[in-house]
Amino acid sequence: MPGLFVVTSLLSLLPADASAHGPALDRQLLLSLWIILALFALAHIILIVGLAARRHSVQRSVWQIEYLPLLALAILFAVMTVRAERLWAATRYTGASLTALQVEVTGVQFAWYFRYPGTDATFGRTLPQLVAPGEGNPLGIDPADRHSADDIVSSQLVLPIGREVDLAIRSQDVIHGFSVPEMRLKQNAVPGETIHIHFTPTAKGTYAILCTQVCGMGHYRMNANLHVVTPLEFDQWLAQREKAVQP
The missing domain is CATH 2.60.40.420 (Cupredoxins -  blue copper proteins)
Structure with missing residues (x-):
């Protein structure tokens, strides 16, 4: 799959991880890339379904094809934002140990x-x-x-x-x-x-x-x-x- 090749290629460009918090950040990046790939495929599916929808079911199609995906995207981005903020705060706001x-x-x-x-x-x-x-x-x-x-x-x-x-x-x-x-x-x-x-x-x-x-x-x-x-x-x-x- 072209998308899988792109994700694999991007990850191979990352420098070697040499810190304790690095794996969590790399997992977040990998998750983001897979989500982007899935959304890319979903956008084309929605486009095809929308073009193929019958005229008498326009109202139902608008709700199912536009509003539900929009709500799902809002929830997805909210979850990803919270995850990213927690990872960022782990090295910024939580504070180092007294022995650091x-x-x-x-x-x-x-x-x-x-x-x-x-x-x-x-x-x-x-x-x-x-x-x-x-x-x-x-x-x-x-x-x-x-x-x-x-x-x-x-x-x-x-x-x-x-x-x-x-x-x-x-x-x-x-x-x-x-x-x-x-x-x-x-x-x-x-x-x-x-x-x-x-x-x-x-x-x-x-x-x-x-x-x-x-x-x-x-x-x-x-x-x-x-x-x-x-x-x-x-x-x-x-x-x-x-x-x-x-x-």
Whole structure:
């Protein structure tokens, strides 16, 4: 069947799933594609039946061919909307667990920066007037804040496999789009807002972090990498970075 071939082809184009919530999203996508295929076939059946209906049964045909399918479609779309909202809210509104790893993601033309809170588990204060990439302070971390001394800033996002991560997404200038297709993540970084999303990586590897909003002339080069490693490798990487920031 051509429709089956289309659905199979679309699913084969998806990147490999590497997050705990990914299978649920993929099932939702598959269900949506099958529903679209079924509605495509149903629309042609209704068209043929409508053309073949006899004149003396026009009123009955109008009710059966137009109103009942319309009611069924309204119910179907309502159900699909509720399912999609619940899936979206699972990474957006339900909140991460108290044991989730905290990482701050900042988008700036045209780079991503990732900040870890260090041994005190608290992010230091940032001030716009202190932003100075050329001086090694791209996020404007305030050195006068005692919590900022052990903050770790990286141009690559490194995460341990199997541990939930709570990302606090921010932007310094314009709207950026934080996206990791394999993790089934996509969230805008909006100036003046801090938006949280959480997920759990389930597969080791290196994944591209993209900007999905056209944010200026250098948009094409605004990318970074997500490295998912073992917990031991993550602890070793974190320890090395903590030594580097110690006075």
